[in-house]
Amino acid sequence: VSHDPILRLVNELSLLPGIGERTALRLALHLLEQKKEQVMSLAESLVEVAKNVRECTTCCNLTAYAELCTVCQKPGRDQSVVAVVSCIQDLMAIESSASFRGRYHVLHGVLKPLNGIGPDRLRIDALKHRLTNDVAIEELILATPATVEGEATALFIRETLKEVKALKMSRIASGVPVGGDLQFADRLSLSRALLMRQQIIE
Amino acid sequence: VSHDPILRLVNELSLLPGIGERTALRLALHLLEQKKEQVMSLAESLVEVAKNVRECTTCCNLTAYAELCTVCQKPGRDQSVVAVVSCIQDLMAIESSASFRGRYHVLHGVLKPLNGIGPDRLRIDALKHRLTNDVAIEELILATPATVEGEATALFIRETLKEVKALKMSRIASGVPVGGDLQFADRLSLSRALLMRQQIIE
Numbered sequence: 469v470s471h472d473p474i475l476r477l478v479n480e481l482s483l484l485p486g487i488g489e490r491t492a493l494r495l496a497l498h499l500l501e502q503k504k505e506q507v508m509s510l511a512e513s514l515v516e517v518a519k520n521v522r523e524c525t526t527c528c529n530l531t532a533y534a535e536l537c538t539v540c541q542k543p544g545r546d547q548s549v550v551a552v553v554s555c556i557q558d559l560m561a562i563e564s565s566a567s568f569r570g571r572y573h574v575l576h577g578v579l580k581p582l583n584g585i586g587p588d589r590l591r592i593d594a595l596k597h598r599l600t601n602d603v604a605i606e607e608l609i610l611a612t613p614a615t616v617e618g619e620a621t622a623l624f625i626r627e628t629l630k631e632v633k634a635l636k637m638s639r640i641a642s643g644v645p646v647g648g649d650l651q652f653a654d655r656l657s658l659s660r661a662l663l664m665r666q667q668i669i670e
Numbered sequence: 671v672s673h674d675p676i677l678r679l680v681n682e683l684s685l686l687p688g689i690g691e692r693t694a695l696r697l698a699l700h701l702l703e704q705k706k707e708q709v710m711s712l713a714e715s716l717v718e719v720a721k722n723v724r725e726c727t728t729c730c731n732l733t734a735y736a737e738l739c740t741v742c743q744k745p746g747r748d749q750s751v752v753a754v755v756s757c758i759q760d761l762m763a764i765e766s767s768a769s770f771r772g773r774y775h776v777l778h779g780v781l782k783p784l785n786g787i788g789p790d791r792l793r794i795d796a797l798k799h800r801l802t803n804d805v806a807i808e809e810l811i812l813a814t815p816a817t818v819e820g821e822a823t824a825l826f827i828r829e830t831l832k833e834v835k836a837l838k839m840s841r842i843a844s845g846v847p848v849g850g851d852l853q854f855a856d857r858l859s860l861s862r863a864l865l866m867r868q869q870i871i872e
Contacts, residue, residue: 477719480712480715481712485697486693486696494687494759495689497732504720508720511713512713513675514710514713517701518709520675521675530699557695
């Protein structure tokens, strides 16, 4: 730790993802040009978050102050279906699509064996435990990303959980994005869209 | 201010330059995945900086704990020459070139009349004051950037200060970057390099 508080701040900021040393310096100098109150307020937010935010005991979503996250607290949610997502951002994306009324389970990652991220690093044990204890759950939607790692994670979860409980399990659909021209879709999405075509007349 | 500490942190982070809401969310969630100690340490750095960093009373560079910045404190610096720079980063760049032994004056910006940044927003009065009081200063190197605004700022300082004190004043050279092929230099730098050509034989 440097004795110069500016350098120390630059070092701390450059630990953040996507922030190199030059950007960290720019951010630090920007903060120094602001009113002290703004900097103190950011510091308070960080302390607040470090002290009060933890994982929901049910779904591993993040929650502040309470044991249960805001989704798990909501009384209107469908208790029978759980969407398994890889991260909070994906949960937020599904929430803002307003097309899902069930609850979630957040894995906090996808399997990346080459980076040392195995099943024990994800919240898969917590999901097993939840399925065993919560009799209301009847369906699992595996909503991990449509990437190689996301597919592998979904497959792993399917194989692991099918022994745990008799459940309906599904995988989110992939294909061409809605509202886009076919010519601009990437080749993989296009070939997936053809492969996964839906019969509309028998 | 939001009641949800995560949203509050996202809001605070998105006030930083070049950080949109999506990046702010990514940074906040990254911080939440870290050990509490790392987040607290970043918070402490911010408090430390907010409390202890201020402008050097002589040159307006930033300084921690002391009245004078590290450059002004150094005994070996040439007291007769002052480089006027627009920002801390430029000061750091000149320092790391190890080609200047004088002292600095940091303006904290360049003139941008359209954005409401007039002479009163820069540290020009402090420079005037400094020139009046410090008899050792004999030369001013105007090292503001070679941009329209940087040139205008240099011109303004020249006009303002020539009444204050009889001084040698110079402007840093601009031209083609050293070590680069001419074909890759931008047109403005190239035309400046031709215009500012140095006679090598009479």
